[in-house]
Amino acid sequence: MTTEAIGETPAQPAGPARGLRGLLTRNPVVLKELRGRMRGPRAFIVLTAYLLLMSAFVTLLYAIYVASTNSVYNGASSQVVGKFVFGAVVGIELLLVCFIAPAFTAAAISGERERQTYDLLRTTLLTASALVFGKLASALSYILLLLIAAFPLQSLAFLLGGVSPQEVIIATLLLVATAYLFGTSGVFFSSLMRRTLGSTVLTYAFALLATLGLPLVLIALLPLTSMLFNNAPPGPALETILIYGVGFLIASNPIATAVVTEVLLVTEQTAFYFPLPISNGVTLPLVSPWAPFLLFCLVAGTLMTIASILAVRRAET
Amino acid sequence: MPAIIETHNLTKRYGALAAVNELSLQVDEGAIYGFVGPNGAGKTTTMRMLTTLLQPTSGQAFVSGCSITRDPRGVRRAIGYMPDFFGVYDDMKVWEYLDFFAACYEIPEATRAGLINDLLELVDLSHRRDDMVDTLSRGMKQRLCLARTLAHDPRVLILDEPASGLDPRARIEIRELLLELSRMGKTIFFSTHILADVAEICTQVGIIEAGRLVAQGSLADMQRRLRPHRRLHITLLGHLPEAHAALVARPGVMEVRQTVVNGEPRPDEAAEAVGQVGADGPASAKTLEVDFTGDDAAVSALLRELVGRGLPVLRFTESVHDLEDVFMHATQGIVS
Ligand SMILES: Nc1ncnc2c1ncn2[C@@H]1O[C@H](COP(=O)(O)OP(=O)(O)OP(=O)(O)O)[C@@H](O)[C@H]1O
Ligand SMILES: [Mg+2]
Numbered sequence: 183m184t185t186e187a188i189g190e191t192p193a194q195p196a197g198p199a200r201g202l203r204g205l206l207t208r209n210p211v212v213l214k215e216l217r218g219r220m221r222g223p224r225a226f227i228v229l230t231a232y233l234l235l236m237s238a239f240v241t242l243l244y245a246i247y248v249a250s251t252n253s254v255y256n257g258a259s260s261q262v263v264g265k266f267v268f269g270a271v272v273g274i275e276l277l278l279v280c281f282i283a284p285a286f287t288a289a290a291i292s293g294e295r296e297r298q299t300y301d302l303l304r305t306t307l308l309t310a311s312a313l314v315f316g317k318l319a320s321a322l323s324y325i326l327l328l329l330i331a332a333f334p335l336q337s338l339a340f341l342l343g344g345v346s347p348q349e350v351i352i353a354t355l356l357l358v359a360t361a362y363l364f365g366t367s368g369v370f371f372s373s374l375m376r377r378t379l380g381s382t383v384l385t386y387a388f389a390l391l392a393t394l395g396l397p398l399v400l401i402a403l404l405p406l407t408s409m410l411f412n413n414a415p416p417g418p419a420l421e422t423i424l425i426y427g428v429g430f431l432i433a434s435n436p437i438a439t440a441v442v443t444e445v446l447l448v449t450e451q452t453a454f455y456f457p458l459p460i461s462n463g464v465t466l467p468l469v470s471p472w473a474p475f476l477l478f479c480l481v482a483g484t485l486m487t488i489a490s491i492l493a494v495r496r497a498e499t
Numbered sequence: 500m501p502a503i504i505e506t507h508n509l510t511k512r513y514g515a516l517a518a519v520n521e522l523s524l525q526v527d528e529g530a531i532y533g534f535v536g537p538n539g540a541g542k543t544t545t546m547r548m549l550t551t552l553l554q555p556t557s558g559q560a561f562v563s564g565c566s567i568t569r570d571p572r573g574v575r576r577a578i579g580y581m582p583d584f585f586g587v588y589d590d591m592k593v594w595e596y597l598d599f600f601a602a603c604y605e606i607p608e609a610t611r612a613g614l615i616n617d618l619l620e621l622v623d624l625s626h627r628r629d630d631m632v633d634t635l636s637r638g639m640k641q642r643l644c645l646a647r648t649l650a651h652d653p654r655v656l657i658l659d660e661p662a663s664g665l666d667p668r669a670r671i672e673i674r675e676l677l678l679e680l681s682r683m684g685k686t687i688f689f690s691t692h693i694l695a696d697v698a699e700i701c702t703q704v705g706i707i708e709a710g711r712l713v714a715q716g717s718l719a720d721m722q723r724r725l726r727p728h729r730r731l732h733i734t735l736l737g738h739l740p741e742a743h744a745a746l747v748a749r750p751g752v753m754e755v756r757q758t759v760v761n762g763e764p765r766p767d768e769a770a771e772a773v774g775q776v777g778a779d780g781p782a783s784a785k786t787l788e789v790d791f792t793g794d795d796a797a798v799s800a801l802l803r804e805l806v807g808r809g810l811p812v813l814r815f816t817e818s819v820h821d822l823e824d825v826f827m828h829a830t831q832g833i834v835s
Contacts, residue, residue, distance in 0.1 A: 210602030218590045298586040302647070305550050305580045306603035307572065497554045497571070498547075 211316025264342030284385040287368025290317035310495035359479035370486035373493040396435040433474035509558035520710035533701035534690040541710040542690040579648030583659040589633040604651035618646040638669035658689035736811035751793035
């Protein structure tokens with residue numbers, strides 16, 4: 183009889199999933215989200231379309247290269263093209279991450295509220311951190327899948343040459359860090375907002391600010407600085423502040439970070455430290471922006487994750 | 500009997516509105532407690548506080564010995580909660596839905612498969628195991644949600660309007676299920692508008708209105724307390740005014756009303772009655788409703804008086820107060 187069978191179910195739980203590893207591996211939310219995302223033909227179609235588009239793009243670039251070797255210039259070395267293909271693929275992936283990471287996470291918590299399953303989850307023994315980590319991990323793992331799937335295309339650049347392992351590692355780190363930053367921002371806004379619409383607007387506003395905000399700031403500052411420089415040469419103190427200020431702005435922007443890192447690699451032959459002499463003869467110690475950018479993503483993303491957990495943990499008042 | 504749910508002056512304020520106001524109730528272990536009240540009385544708010552979803556403004560409550568504010572995890576372990584909406588994922592199969600929530604209750608994977616089969620059998624959904632949740636009918640979803648609340652074998656079930664929006668058959672099925680769960684030793688605390696459910700299955704009733712508990716106790720208790728008088732129905736073949744006068748003159752008679760059929764005055768009959776009062780009309784029967792305080796001997800004496808005066812009494816009955824009376828009497832319509 184069923185009554186007895188129910189009565190026999192173990193009342194004592196298997197022990198809460200402790201630690202970060204437990205939060206990720208023994209997390210029912212991860213399983214549920216991935217199961218939902220991979221169900222049916224949709225996941226397959228998305229992945230196929232994505233790879234087809236990327237391949238078409240790389241083929242186009244390659245065709246341009248082949249055509250250019252027969253052209254009047256005839257000087258385009260395969261190394262330059264290799265760099266170009268690699269940069270283009272990474273650039274597209276970066277844009278993709280900026281669009282997809284918010285889309286995958288902006289409904290993470292608010293979607294549960296709208297589906298009216300949030301209250302159900304909160305009355306189970308599922309902890310706030312398990313819910314937040316589960317949502318984040320499942321979104322990030324899908325993005326990681328997209329990045330890994332495009333890896334063969336990236337390595338086409340190796341055939342052409344001109345791309346160092348250093349560049350590949352830095353590019354991968356940048357992509358993952360960007361996905362983490364925008365993924366956590368989506369979870370964060372969805373834990374604050376009641377509605378997915380509001381959360382989506384805020385998440386994309388954040389993503390736009392982080393990617394396009396820097397050029398806008400620079401455009402706004404340009405007249406100001408030129409005015410300063412025209413009237414009187416800036417003092418070394420002001421110059422130092424300006425350089426570090428612009429440096430911080432660059433290191434908070436994934437696109438600027440990628441571009442400046444690559445430029446430094448080509449012009450200064452460095453991926454880490456480089457000295458910059460200023461007008462009074464002093465050299466300023468500077469680092470390639472990818473390292474501070476990773477730090478920025480790690481800190482900002484982790485702070486937003488903690489804030490999301492606190493928002494979920496708090497009982498409604 | 501020990502109380503498994505108790506609230507002490509539990510209060511929830513939204514600005515000036517006290518949604519739940521100094522509520523103190525006790526639910527006995529093993530009880531089926533019907534929590535009744537008009538719309539907006541504060542039932543859902545009370546339940547959301549008991550399930551640790553909502554922070555009370557003041558007051559305290561304990562579920563299975565755990566404080567809802569200091570030990571929410573202990574409370575969550577002890578309760579199964581079904582809100583007044585479904586809360587189902589549209590991209591999930593029935594068994595996946597139960598599997599997910601069982602996992603959320605930290606039930607080890609090895610025992611989950613068997614558990615899901617048992618739960619589905621209990622709520623009679625075994626044949627829909629592999630269907631998508633959103634293809635289920637309303638009644639089936641309701642039963643699936645009930646199965647979900649049982650995943651971790653909780654001691655207390657807190658169910659917000661488990662029978663709302665169901666057809667009579669589905670409602671009876673839910674009612675049977677609740678009785679079955681009660682036999683399994685679970686305490687059931689549920690809110691409802693359907694008084695028939697309360698009368699049929701509840702061992703305890705609490706009536707809430709405008710955030711206040713206006714009455715609590717067993718059903719019989721409540722009927723005695725809220726309606727201390729008895730109600731007699733006297734059907735006569737005629738001579739209504741004389742009967743009316745005779746009744747009003749008797750001690751213990753509180754009120755005499757005329758012709759209420761099936762609890763609602765029929766317009767045609769009412770018109771007829773007005774036209775015929777005072778005249779010896781045709782031999783159509785009329786009923787007087789009498790609110791009366793007195794023991795059985797007094798009721799008997801009342802009947803003797805009527806017959807002794809030669810009044811044509813056709814029927815003489817006493818109605819048992821139904822819960823609807825109790826409810827209407829207890830709730831004065833403070834919530835409009
Ligand atoms: N979040 C909120 N903000 C403001 N007022 C609220 C909120 N939630 C509930 N209320 C108010 O509290 C009162 C009690 O609401 P509640 O939902 O508890 O009633 P109920 O007894 O469950 O009614 P029903 O039978 O219609 O489900 C209502 O007047 C409602 O408007
Ligand atoms: Mg309600």
